[in-house]
Each structure stands twice: as structure tokens, then as C-alpha cells.
Amino acid sequence: MARTGFDESERLAWEGRADAYAGGFARLCAYTVPALLDAAGVGEGTRVLDVGTGTGTAAVLAGERGAKVAAVDAEPDMVARAALAAPAADVRLAVLPGLPFDDDAFDAVVANFVLNHVGRPRQALTELRRVTRPGARVAATVWAVPSAAGQALLGRAVQAAGVTRPDHVPSLAPEDDFPRTERGFAELLGAAGLTDVVCDAVTWEHRTTAEEWWSGPAAGVATIGRIVTSQPPEVIALIKGHFASLSAEFAAPGGELVLPHTALLAHGRA
Template sequence: MTLFDESERRIWAGSARAYADSFAKLCAYPVERLLDVAGVGAGARVLDAGTGAGAVAVAACARGAKVSAVDAEPGMVELARQAAPAADVQVAALPELPFADGEFDAVVGNFVLNHVGRPRQALAELRRVTRPGGTVAVTIWASPPAPGQALIGRAIQAAGVQRPSDLPALAPEDDFPRTERGFADLLASAGLAEAACEALSWDHRTDLEEWWSGPASGVATIGKIVVGQTPETRAEIKRRLVDLSAEFSGPDGSLLLPHVALLAAARA
């Protein structure tokens, strides 16, 4: 396990419910397209790697698939079990999965690669558990981030807060460009065939309090940065967020936050 992996375990420990109440709706946007690209239908054996609160598992079960799902965080596993009682959900983490070679017709991972220290090794493991000719389909956030995704980070910077030096990043040899070409090349480098990638763009509809609730509760890396500040600095971050969010306000007072994700798929 890399230092990045260890950091991710600490960051997400105990955050399941706060994630479900905040960022989960955003992350669910690509789910149906992800399953379409993976060819998930009735009777398909599907693995949802990094299930989170279970959105992909729920959607795959609704299609009549035979679904297994894993997540590294026990709280997420409990939420996913409640949401998708027909799925087999268990605690497990990339790059080591408790499944046989070629066990699944399709393997999907919705944003899970954002949270692993060795993405190529993780993809190679997803390929291992996919039957020959089956599909691996995964999403990540694009970089540089779309304006909506960057909003909270802008508020943090405007408040004078810097990223803590003890938060590890991916090692240079494990990193890759978060572009369509870069993501497709990553899949190919993990031994997957016919890799292709597309960009998904959408405006996430939310409101200021919902959008603030995730980081204010310590969800994800950006949340840990927020809750690590003094009460005065947290209040300043929120004040800056209120000011910056005005450019994304809809006529009904909601926020319309532009986001871009990358969806890549390939054959095992």
C-alpha cells in the first residue's frame, strides 16, 4: 500500500453518510452511461469496484445483472448493502480483489481510480477478474477541473489556505494525464485492448448549503483541508464560497456547477 492509499483510507474513514448526503448525487451522473458502455444487461456478471454508497450497484441490479460490489470503507459497504440488497457487497480494496480470474463479464469503477495510489496496477487487477473479451469501464475527473468542480478549491485559496504538505500525491511514475488520450493510454498500459475514452460534461444542480455540507463535514481531501482550519478560517472559506458561487446561480437560486468527467472502456 502506498502513502497515497494510506492517506485515502484515513480521509474517507467515517465519511460515508456525509458523502451520501452531499457529493454522492454528483458522482451518480455517469452511472447509466458507464453501464451502457460496459454492456451491462440482464444476466451479466458485474463487479462494481469502489461502490461508495451503491449507486452503480443499484442501477446494475435494476438492469437484471448479477452484481458484486466492493469498497475499501466499511461505512460505504453498509450503505451500499442497504441500497442494493440483491448485490453481494463486501469490503475489499484495489489492487487486490477477492475474486477468481475471469469471474465477471463486465467490471466498472465510478471514480474509484481517483482514490488509488497505483492506477495501472488497479486496472490490471480489474482486467484480471474480467473474462477474456469482457469490458472494463471506469470514470475519473478530468484535469484541469471544470469550473464547478474547482469552486470550493477557489474559495479555499481565496481564504489564504494552502494544501497541507503532509497530504501525499501520486508518485510521478504512477501519475497520468487526466485527458481523453491520457486516460485511454493508461488503460492500454495496463494490458487492456481497444481502449477508448469520452468526456462527459454536465451542470450539476445543487444549492449552496448542500454543496458546502460535504467539505464542511470533512468529505474527501478537500473536506479534510476545510475541517483542519480554525473556526474563523472555515467561516472565511464559506464567505468566499458564497461570493464565488454567485456566477453559477440559477434564476431559482440553485447552483448550476459545470463538471467534466472522463469515461474510458476497453476489452480484457
């Protein structure tokens, strides 16, 4: 299946940015991994596939549970990092919705904040179901919309600077999008052929520093990073100034930021 403009944009957004991701947003995304593995039933001897492994957090934790781990990512630098982090895992380069595995190959499949980054989420989930044996579970997370206050901080800084999304950073096509609510995400899994679907909101407070939180977009990581780094230097400085001002709302004693986040965790049976 041909890639969409959104897919191409996502590849550019992540190209060569594994180190920058590891230095900031990776800690945030790691929070949901234990619950994700629980939802998929990952334990001793489980054949598990970690799709969109990033720096390998889920692959590492699944291996620590005694699972037999395979992992894929669309970015070569992420694959290299994950392979170092989880040397016992079978880590490969692969781009959804095409996975290099046979039908019914796994006892569990997990995808942590991956469906945010594909142009056709339904087709991607259908592919996850294809490689999952009948009766086993697929579990995935996405960010909830509307965003929690901490997650919205960077976007508010961009908006306060009068910056809009550039044409070269496309949004997901309306026909491929879905409501980022518990019901909407559950229905997406059902549309991909999964049954016994459950979706819950997961909320937590992410503790970081202003320097760490700014480092991701400053390095061009993810969509917010592409928006920031596509601006001229004086506008980037303006965004950073608004970010510094707005960050005061989340400041804790000692200089930390405490950023509320909400994700959706859904799982269903193949």
C-alpha cells in the same frame, strides 16, 4: 502490495463519512453511472463487479438491468450502505489493488470515480482486468484536468483564503500519476493490458444548493474536505465566505447553483 502514503490518506479522508457523502457528492457522481454501465455492456444476466461502489448507485442500477451484481468498497460504512441499497448484490469490503475474486470471474467491471482515490492507478486497473473474462469490458471514470468551472469552485475558495495543501494530505506520486485527458486516461487503460480502448469526455451541469455543496467539505469528505477541516475555525470561516461569494457566479433563479462538470469515461476489453 504495500499501501502508499496517498492510499493511507484516502482511507482517512473517507473513514466514517458515508452519510456525509450520501448527502452531497453522491448525487454528482451518480450522473455517469448509466453511461458507465452501457460502456461495460451490462444487461440481463451479466456478471458485473462494481468496484468502489460507495453508497451503491451503480450496483442498484445494474441490478435493475437484470445483472448479477457483486460490489466492493474500501470503507466499511459504504459497504453497509450499499448492502442495504442493493440487497440482492454480493457486497464486500475490499481495497484496491487486491480483489477477493478469481481470475476471469466477471462479464463486466465498472469503477465510477474510483481511480482518483488509489495510490497506484495502473496496478488497480491491472487488477480490474484480472477479474474480467477475456473479451469482456472494464469501464471507469475519473475527473478531467483541468477541472470544469463548477468542479473548481471549492478549490478556488480554498485558494482565495490563502490555504495550501497540508503535508499530511499528500498528492499522488509523480511516477504513479497520469494526464487526466482523454488521451492520457486511454493510455493508462492500455498500459494495464486492456485493448480496444475508447475514452470520451462527459460534461453536464450539476444542480445543487450552496448549503448542500458546502456540506461535503465541511464534513471532511474527500481531499477538499481534509484540506478544509484541517484549518483552524477562523480560516474555515474565511474559506466559507469566499465560497459564498464565488458561488454567485453559478446562481440560478430559485437559489440553486448550476455547476458545470467534466469527467472522462474510458473502457477497454480484457
